[in-house]
Amino acid sequence: MSTTNTTNTASHWRTSFATLRAQGLRARDAARQLGLSEGAVVAAHAVSLMSPQEAADGLLTTVALDGEWVRILQGLETVGPVMALTRNEHVVHEKIGVYRNVSAQGPVGLAVGPEIDLRLFLMNWHAGFHVVERTPQGERHSLQFFDRHGQAVHKVHARPGTDLQALDALVQQHARPELHPVFTVGEHRSRPDRPDAEIDALGLGDAWAGMRDTHEFFDLLKRFNVGRLQAMRLMEGVHTQRTPLIAVEWMLHLASRSGLPIMVFAGNHGCLQIHTGAVHRIEPMGPWINVLDEGFNLHLRRDAIHESWLVTKPTDDGPVTSIELFDERGDVIAMCFGERKPGRPELPAWRQLAHEVSTGEPQLEAVA
Structure with missing residues (x-):
């Protein structure tokens, strides 16, 4: 042109x-x-x-x-x-x-601060x-x-x-005003999963049980060439459990009431952003559930949650529990954990809350 x-x-x-x-x-x-x-x-x-x-x-x-x-x-x-x-x-x-403590090793970077906490996938x-x-x-x-x-x-x-x-x-x-970046038509798509029958499910389960750190999970998925949601399904009843789709909303309300500090991970193939701390003002608006706090806002489409899972990963510090949300394409929407630092066990109150919202309707009389 x-x-x-x-x-x-x-x-x-x-x-x-x-x-x-x-x-x-x-x-x-x-x-x-x-x-x-x-x-x-x-x-x-x-x-x-x-x-x-x-x-x-x-x-x-x-x-x-x-x-x-x-x-x-x-x-x-x-x-x-x-x-x-x-x-x-x-x-x-x-x-x-x-932004504090920004660093990178090759194409993977970090920003680690008390407010802004990022994982950067700079190849994208x-x-x-x-x-x-x-x-x-x-x-x-x-x-x-x-x-x-x-x-x-x-x-x-x-x-x-x-x-x-x-x-x-x-x-x-x-600034490089002479640059005019060009974009290709399309969108980023996750690689399709292999058929379940081709996955070494027994080996996957054994490796999962042998994890010593949650960060090993990404390598585990690569080693067995299995998708994240696919792994949830294959390990159902062992390390994972389906939850009601509304579990994350229940969790936010209960965490707000109790002041329990949580971690909320959300992002895309280029960046994962993390909130750590309490949440306070939880507001539903149309299809959205929102956290509207002074330093943290979250806007999550409830009607996009196609599957929700309670996930347990073993570590040297004890089990780590998360609630993980997926859309209809099988892509991760968001993941929620209890506040935790390496070397410390998971908060028992978080584990109890996560299981409560995952196994049955909690008592939320004051929630509209």
Whole structure:
């Protein structure tokens, strides 16, 4: 496609996107209505594709970043508090805090702090942008990262306490306005499971029983070439148990009432984001169940939960219990654990709560 055609197409996308946003659609939904990925729409708002007047007046302006993902995230520590957002099709996980202790070994990275706790799968990060959106309330700054299909893997949004000068300095260090990332049509899909008959279920069960750390579970799935949900089914009645689909909602209400600290894992193939601590304000809204706390928001579509499992993994510190949610494609939506540190046993109160919501309807008289 010629440069002129590319510029004209991008201009059309920008105009249509602004119209949909003015109608109240979220950026992701507006892009989808245009038949585009969110990454493609963000890329179409590159300042280098706009006239000076459009860049000054447009809804969005964006600049591509250089791909030094770890250095960019490390640089965020100087920016102060921000909102980290990681999502998949059915859940949005938002944490406010400071990026600390960002590191990587090869394509796998970590950010380990008291508020922002991430597992980064950088092999699936394709493009990143600094995004400025103009709203009636003023400019909103964010860093947005996408996979090769233009699906968002992670976003960082400025908050009132963010040092915008430090953010601008970080952006200037990594900005590459001459880059115009290209996205391929499609979406990330998990590899199809092998037939159950081809899985060494006995070996899987023995290896599962022999785990000494929960982190061994990922290697176990690879070793037996078995899908996560497939492993749940194969180990049903031994290490796993189906739960009511509403179990996670019951769990959130009960944890809120008791003050029991929990861990909520949610993400995608590029980033896993973790909340650790108590939850307080639990609000159902339409198909969503929401946690609306000061530093943590969770938005989970209840109607997307196709299977829910109670899972037990042995460790040197005793059994570790989780509630794991899957959609109709067999992809993980979210996972919930009790708060736990390596070297410490699981909280007995969490184990009791998880079993209570998994085996029968708990007493929730005050829950609407």
